[in-house]
Amino acid sequence: MTAPIHGGFAESEMRHILQGACAAVGLDAGGAVLLRGQTNAVVRLAAHPVIAKIARRGTDPQDVYTTVQFVRWLMDLGFPTVSLHGAGDQPVIFDGHAVTFWTYLPQPEEPVPAxxxxxxxxxxxxxxxxxxxxxxxxxxxxxxxxxxxxxxxxxxxxxxxxxxxxxxxxxxxxxxxxxxxxxxxxxxxxxxxxxxxxxxxxxxxxxxxxxxxxxxxxxxxxxxxxxxxxxxxxxxxxxxxxxxxxxxxxxxxxxxxxxxxxxxxxxxxxxxxxxxxxxxxxxxxxxxxxxxxxxxxxxx
Known part of the structure; x- marks a missing residue:
């Protein structure tokens, strides 16, 4: 049976990238839970109120850097966007793959209405x-x-x-x-x-x-x-x-x-x-x- 694919990565590879990126910024990847994997691999860290997003395989890290800079601009404006976690440089590049960290917001079962x-x-x-x-x-x-x-x-x-x-x-x-x-x-x-x-x-x-x-x-x-x-x-x-x-x-x-x-x-x-x-x-x-x-x- 084919191994599950999350953001283009097999489970073991995704966990390896997550571990390395978290270690680079002083976060604990233990017990992290996959939330979504259809495009990027979106993971909730168990030890911190943080979401890690591993960019889909093949994504240019420069594109992720541009996204981070754009979101920081929105944050400075007070625009209603989910916030990047911390003030450090992002994305974190591990084994050539871009990883970003975001503030975790607990969600009810009902999605946001249109x-x-x-x-x-x-x-x-x-x-x-x-x-x-x-x-x-x-x-x-x-x-x-x-x-x-x-x-x-x-x-x-x-x-x-x-x-x-x-x-x-x-x-x-x-x-x-x-x-x-x-x-x-x-x-x-x-x-x-x-x-x-x-x-x-x-x-x-x-x-x-x-x-x-x-x-x-x-x-x-x-x-x-x-x-x-x-x-x-x-x-x-x-x-x-x-x-x-x-x-x-x-x-x-x-x-x-x-x-x-x-x-x-x-x-x-x-x-x-x-x-x-x-x-x-x-x-x-x-x-x-x-x-x-x-x-x-x-x-x-």
Missing amino acids: DALAKPLCTLHSLGRPPVELKRLDPIAAIRTSLSRTTVLPTEDFRYLHHRTDHLERALGSLRYDLAPDSILQGDPQHGNALHDVHGAVLCDWDSAAIGQPEWDLVTVEIHCRRFGYGLSHYQRFAEAYGWDVTGWEGFRTLSDLRELRMITTNARKAAHEPAKIAEVRHRIDGLRRVDTTRIWNIL
């Missing part, structure tokens, strides 16, 4: 350009990269996804946006990328932060509400709190289709190491073929 994301996102979108050089959002390039690294789909699915990418790339070029260009984007705002805090909700998981159109963040929230079973009223409360409903924008369907395609191709790429994802990826592709915009997806 409407609690509205105020932080609205504030983020109005901050202007940060003093850190964030990448510009390029979903087409990201989709094509994922497809080039995907090895587990049948040929007919590959052809369909490439054709759909070509079609959406043409449609993207003619979109007219309503919101301000060159805004800071969280990149993947959703229930799982926010945490309850004593003052409300804070955003986390800033790996996808970019410069682009706020509509991208807003369609991401709408998709998560619609595809993962939260329901229309859940999204409507978000739109009311944000002050603008992206579903009423003429470019909504194109950008929503593009966002869903990126979600599908990202998971198709990861399925090479996580075969359990394949059935769900194909379930989603089948829904696209049938133009089924209400089909419920399972979280990967």
Whole structure:
């Protein structure tokens, strides 16, 4: 049986990296508990109120450094973000892998509701350009990269996804946006990328932060509400709190289709190491073929 993969690492390798990074900053890795491993390996330390995040195998440490600098800027502004742990230099590099440390916030069972994301996102979108050089959002390039690294789909699915990418790339070029260009984007705002805090909700998981159109963040929230079973009223409360409903924008369907395609191709790429994802990826592709915009997806 294939060893479990967390962030691209087998269990023993992940533990080795965690031990080395913790030792470098004086933290105890004993008894640490894996919380998530679908993208990065996210681990809660048992001996400290700290979360360790081991960047996914192959991640450029410079990208992680940029994320750290960006979050420190947000922290200095008093923006509602999860905080980096300590004032020392991050990321910690161990065996060539980047590890960051974050303040642990105990969470109730209920995820952060979508409407609690509205105020932080609205504030983020109005901050202007940060003093850190964030990448510009390029979903087409990201989709094509994922497809080039995907090895587990049948040929007919590959052809369909490439054709759909070509079609959406043409449609993207003619979109007219309503919101301000060159805004800071969280990149993947959703229930799982926010945490309850004593003052409300804070955003986390800033790996996808970019410069682009706020509509991208807003369609991401709408998709998560619609595809993962939260329901229309859940999204409507978000739109009311944000002050603008992206579903009423003429470019909504194109950008929503593009966002869903990126979600599908990202998971198709990861399925090479996580075969359990394949059935769900194909379930989603089948829904696209049938133009089924209400089909419920399972979280990967």
